[in-house]
Amino acid sequence: MTKPNVYVDVNVLQTVPSSNINRDDTGAPKTALYGGVSRSRVSSQSWKHVVRAAFKADNIDVGTRTKEAANLLFKALQQLDSSLDDDAAKAKVAEIFKTAGIKLDKNNETGALLLISRGQINKLAQYALDNEELDKKELKKVLKGDQSLDLALFGRMVADNPELNVDASAQVAHAISTHEVVPEYDYFTALDDEQGEDQTGAAMLGTIDFNSATLYRYANINMRELVANLNTKDAIHGATDFIKEFALSMPTGKQNTFANKTLPSYVMVTVRTDTPVNLVSAFENPVMSDHGYMTPSIERLEKEYKATLSLVDQPLLTVVLSKNDAQVGDQMANLTELLEKVSATLSEVVQDENTND
Known part of the structure; x- marks a missing residue:
């Protein structure tokens, strides 16, 4: 019971x-x-x-609430793989956000602030490097896991893809x-x-x-x-x-x-x-x-x-x-x-x- x-x-x-x-x-x-x-x-x-x-x-784990999540992912990719040139890194970032169902504007920013943990950014980068073909369900797992304390407490709304919402x-x-x-x-x-x-x-x-x-x-x-x-x-x-x-x-x-x-x-x-x-x-x-x-x-x-x-x-x-x-x-x-x-x-x-x- x-x-x-x-x-x-x-x-x-x-x-x-x-x-x-x-x-x-x-x-x-x-x-x-x-x-x-x-x-x-x-x-x-x-x-x-x-x-x-x-x-x-x-020093308690907190996420970052930003429109520049794509740029953070771009930096994480290059830190994990220094041989990755800018164009290849940008292409991977665009593919990840498209597959995850999160829209990016012409400035490579999300339409609204996105609360995302550093752990999620790093896991996304590693997943992108380990997998040539991206799977939407796997990306969802990454974006719902490794939550920072503030994300776990206060939740997250993703207007582009409600499947990525986190209940407060x-x-x-x-x-x-x-x-x-x-x-x-x-x-x-x-x-x-x-x-x-x-x-x-x-x-x-x-x-x-x-x-x-x-x-x-x-x-x-x-x-x-x-x-x-x-x-x-x-x-x-x-x-x-x-x-x-x-x-x-x-x-x-x-x-x-x-x-x-x-x-x-x-x-x-x-x-x-x-x-x-x-x-x-x-x-x-x-x-x-x-x-x-x-x-x-x-x-x-x-x-x-x-x-x-x-x-x-x-x-x-x-x-x-x-x-x-x-x-x-x-x-x-x-x-x-x-x-x-x-x-x-x-x-x-x-x-x-x-x-x-």
Whole structure:
């Protein structure tokens, strides 16, 4: 009998001071209407981008999202076979992309950004050198295998050939403030240093929009999908890598202006076998306070967590890292302990896609 699927929920509460970490088309911080009031919002795409950057900084395998995949393959071919001249390499590249069903334009670029791992590029090059005649099914295997962690987590869409799509194993919600946010702006001026102290007027002036907020952030991982994209060992390791980088990363918009880098005040990770659960309903009625939002936000979140237990199964694991005493789950001393606890639990319950009890 096949074991049930396993889902990992990651809930984060984080206070961000005056900042503009994710801007809309007018340059103002993004917002959302929730519970009848305006909230600060940070898009899921923005947070996934910085998670990918954090993976790269920590030497975790990441792919590249580019229109220049053909050029990368061209370089890989010549690195593997230095005797291959430019024309022969270009011909092989064109044949590979045509057989795979991916269109190239006159500039030898894909029509849309393509997320591809370095392993896939190298395997494609080796396959092309080893086989005079290309097989579409074999190319599909190459382009679906050797996935980098970001590709396995966030997936890939290939409009030219949906067979090459990769289903995402992680979902990341837009972060929103637990309370109402009123937009603010900073009026600034700058003087010309070469004009001396007696200059009148300003050489430059402008405004910057900003806000401050206590954000609720949520993401989940479908472990069955992550195992299918990677393998059991790498999936478990990748899940804890994602939890760490999701918790510690922050979008960098206007960071030099506001120096707004903070750390979470509360992290709760839950391992479930029935369904992922976003606890944002805790804040549908916005938190109201004149002495800080974090403590009442934690209380709301833990109350919502308890309320969900009447609707879903008891989680296999709930661990919390908090500046306050946790009222749910097991409180961890630090992030390392939390990640080790999650890893140990996943090692017990996660299995290979094709393995039965």
